[in-house]
Amino acid sequence: MEWLTRERIKVDRVACPWLIRNFIDPEAEFVFLSRDTDWSKIDKGILFDVPKCELGHNGEDVSFNSILKKYKLNEPALLLLGDIVRAADSHPHKPHAAGEGLRWIAHGFSKLGLSDHDILEREFAVYDALYLECKERTSGTQKPARAPSLFEIASIMR
Numbered sequence: 001m002e003w004l005t006r007e008r009i010k011v012d013r014v015a016c017p018w019l020i021r022n023f024i025d026p027e028a029e030f031v032f033l034s035r036d037t038d039w040s041k042i043d044k045g046i047l048f049d050v051p052k053c054e055l056g057h058n059g060e061d062v063s064f065n066s067i068l069k070k071y072k073l074n075e076p077a078l079l080l081l082g083d084i085v086r087a088a089d090s091h092p093h094k095p096h097a098a099g100e101g102l103r104w105i106a107h108g109f110s111k112l113g114l115s116d117h118d119i120l121e122r123e124f125a126v127y128d129a130l131y132l133e134c135k136e137r138t139s140g141t142q143k144p145a146r147a148p149s150l151f152e153i154a155s156i157m158r
Contacts, residue, residue: 002045007032011089011106015064018127032116062089076138
């Protein structure tokens with residue numbers, strides 16, 4: 001299936017293809033069109049993160065959150081990742097602290113002079129890693145912080 005969105009991708013338009021490819025449509029093909037495309041005339045494929053589309057921004061939700069809801073993806077790690085993407089892509093009332101770092105990473109990728117497809121190829125690893133961290137943090141089995149050794153405590157007290 002073709003999934004269509006605006007060109008010059010950053011946070012949400014990288015996060016959504018990662019989500020789509022990993023949890024909805026492993027064979028998804030992504031098409032990036034000009035910002036001035038008349039989206040109402042597109043009659044093939046699935047639109048996301050474009051004005052006035054079902055899989056776009058709705059209230060404080062970004063397109064990633066809209067896709068989670070539409071496809072009933074409610075795994076806690078994905079919901080946490082959705083909070084981080086929302087914080088990185090918009091200005092929610094209560095932003096997740098990790099959002100700012102993700103925003104910096106996305107903007108850095110956009111400055112490398114890569115094509116949108118090359119950005120996806122390279123930046124998917126960031127989302128793979130972030131998803132694994134989200135899985136650990138939502139699993140309830142997160143490893144407790146390591147207690148300092150007596151040697152470390154003694155060296156601090158000197």
